[in-house]
Amino acid sequence: MEFPVNLDVDDLQRGIDFYVNAFGLEVGRRFGEDGIELIGGPAPIYLLAKASGSPAYAAAGITPGEQRHYTRHWTPVHLDVVVENIDAAVERAIAAGATQERPTVTDDWGKLALMVDPFGHGFCLVQFLNRGYDEIAT
Known part of the structure; x- marks a missing residue:
C-alpha cells in the first residue's frame, strides 16, 4: 500500500x-x-x-x-516533515515562501514548528529528540 x-x-x-x-x-x-x-x-x-x-x-x-x-485555511489533514535540524529547516522553508505561525516549541519528544505554505496549506516541521514519540506513548 x-x-x-x-x-x-x-x-x-x-x-x-x-x-x-x-x-x-x-x-x-x-x-x-x-x-x-x-x-x-x-x-x-x-x-x-x-x-x-x-x-x-x-x-x-x-x-x-x-x-x-x-489563503490560510484549515483542514484536518496536514503534512508533518521530520527534519534533523529544525532551525535550519524553518529558515529554509521561510526563504522558500512559507510562514511560521508560532515560535518553535520544545517538548520531551522533540521540537515542533507550525508552518503554512504559500498556498494556505498547514504543515509541521518536526525534530525528534530522545526517543521521539516513544517518550509520550502509552
Whole structure:
C-alpha cells in the first residue's frame, strides 16, 4: 500500500519552486499542464493546478462558500516533515515562501514548528529528540 500526497495549488510553477527549495525535492514526471510529481521524500507529492474560486468538491456548487481558495485555511489533514535540524529547516522553508505561525516549541519528544505554505496549506516541521514519540506513548 502507498499513500501518495496530492496538493492543490493555484500556480504550478510557484508550487514547484516552493517544494523544491523548501524540502529539496526534485521534479519527477509531468502530467500535462496541470500536474507534477515531486520525488525525493518518503512519498511522492503531486501538485495539481486548480484555479482559485473553482468548486472544492463535487457538491460545492450546491453549498455556498465551498470554493477553493489559497489563503490560510484549515483542514484536518496536514503534512508533518521530520527534519534533523529544525532551525535550519524553518529558515529554509521561510526563504522558500512559507510562514511560521508560532515560535518553535520544545517538548520531551522533540521540537515542533507550525508552518503554512504559500498556498494556505498547514504543515509541521518536526525534530525528534530522545526517543521521539516513544517518550509520550502509552
